[in-house]
Amino acid sequence: MSAENSLSRAETDDLRRRLVVGLVGAALLVALLVVGLSWAKWLPYLDKTTSLSDTGAWDGAAIFDTATTASSPWAAGWDFTVAYFTAVWRALVVAVLVAAAVDALIPRRWLLAALGRRTAVSQSLVGGIVSMPSMMCTCCSAPVARSLRQRGTPVAGCIAYWVGNPVLNPAVLVFLLLVLPWQYAVVRLLVGVVVVVGAGVAVSRFLERRQVAAAVADVDAAPDDDAGSLREMPGRYLRSLTRFTVVLVPEYVVAVFAVGMVSGPLSNFDGITQQLGVVAVLLVAVVATALVVPTGGEIPVIAAVTAAGASAGVGGVLLIALPALSLPSMLMVGRSFGWRATGLTAGVVVVGSLAAGGMLAVLS
Template sequence: MNQPAGLVTNIQTNRKRWFIASIVFLVIAVAGLFWAKWNPYFHKAFTAATTHAIGSSTISGNDAAAPDPSWGAAWHFSLGYFKSIWQAFIVGILLASLVQVLVPRDWIQRVLGKTSYGSTVLAGVSALPGMMCTCCSAPLVVGLRRQQSSVAAAVAFWFGNTALNPAVLIFMFFVLGWQFTLLRLVVGVILVFGLSYVVGKMVRHKEDAVEVVAQTTAASNGKDTKDDPKESLFIRWLKSLSTMSMAIIPAYIISVFVLGAFRAWLFPTLGGTAWSDSLLAVLVFAVVGTLFVIPTAGEIPIVQTFMEFGLGVGPAAALIITLPVISLPSALMVRKALTWRTLSFLGIGVAMLGVIAGLVGMAFMS
């Protein structure tokens, strides 16, 4: 049965419009990532190769321990942290809002909305050029879920940015050596292509996706910001950006401030003590590393500084795995895109893999 000429024309017009919009999204993504990530990291790689360092620890600076809890400690940590990530965060939240208005939802559903392992792998691989920290990539997780990607694909994209960041692996090789780099690579593959797929099997995909759409459109008076033909593209983008910003930024800032204030309690000074390379230290740092927040590659100077003051290889290995992958602030940011049950499972999984990495470090790297 032949379709009416007008309908065929409309379909062709829509396809052309979405094709052009997707190209615009791609151009913005490339430009933003070059500005915030690719160009700075290209130069930082040479710094890591020549000096075997990429900066000071965000936890303790060049000292063995973080400052005591205070407003000043919170302020200085937050200031340094946001100074490190502001460019990437702008790019992350910009792309997260644009993916909702420039990329066709049915395309996201076909490519990343399936529960198959192929969607998980594709999402994890597509995250590698992003090289964002867990908080800067969190808005994109929300955006992908808003477009009805599967849970597994969203998590694989989230973890792919952090656990398998190619720039961080290069920095780590020059600063901490090949053993830490290999350990990070192996565990990173498990996190991105294993843990994410497992957690995807735990949720009821269709019902969960519908719930996410309902939650994220509530601030827009129940309207889908992308499907209203009466509104211009710019207005829909502004709505998407404002809704997402109001939902994630306040909790993000407050949680970073609190963690910065009490980081001395979270990271006890163990260097040179009997506990510096013990199983207890591995357990403590695996849990703390899962909760704490750092900028991209921040785990490298943190571990380098702690080890210079006597921290053992086991706890250091646990931090290398857990610090970058997930954090309390990033979990708060994606709380409406991933259920607390899912986030709890991910947190426990990351901590457990951190413990395993610590045991491997104690056994084979000491």
């Protein structure tokens, strides 16, 4: 009897220790999110909103202009990379810090309890809702989405979080209302929700049920590796942070540079549509899905393209395809999500952008 009581006390102490470690980790993650997003996103976007409400015009040219005026592809890649990281470096720092915290500080079962749901639709809805306060571009949301997936979070929720960050960004919706005709914001919201949820559901159903079930079972059956002590927490976090920094950041920089080398001619959307007609709309959707822009970077592109004579339909395509994904972000999550899942997500974005183009053409 005493042995049973002793065992019971030991189990109780272990559960209490796990709870304390989990709560401390969650508190650190929340603090990191609030401080980091306030610095990188919320306060700058508040200032941006105030400025746009006064002027009604976007301050600055499209980011692709830096590559268009370059003297060579190498110069275009460099100029584009510098311009891009000047715009996103704060968000990238926060993204890597948060990704490491999700990986090292949050108990796996807590992540499943928070983001796991019975159906792919509900998982996608939760992932999309959770993504909205982050307000990150697709590349900066990729490390966090990758970390969530590596921790066993259902793929539907991870996909929705990844795509929802740029597509359902509340600040960009406000920017659209202040700079472009109201139809753009309405189409972005309506089609964006469908794309975010639809991508998660499509990928979840595409993957073999046996593989998905096995992955979830492995997570549930695996020993809880989150049971380390508070003393071990800094070391776990630093190891995770180092891994994300060493692995993701260099490949991210190289991918952005490569895209920048070709972004000048590829971003000539009005010229493409004038030369190829209706077929060009599909080409624009595919190309825009591969190109990379910072948060809100699609707005000056759309304004310039439509001012040059492109139809509202082309603007609608760019409204979804440009921010939703990019080749660098797909490379960052491909190994964790699986390349088939990543490719299918890109396909959903292309289809959604075409739908947005058609809807905007009807409303305009």
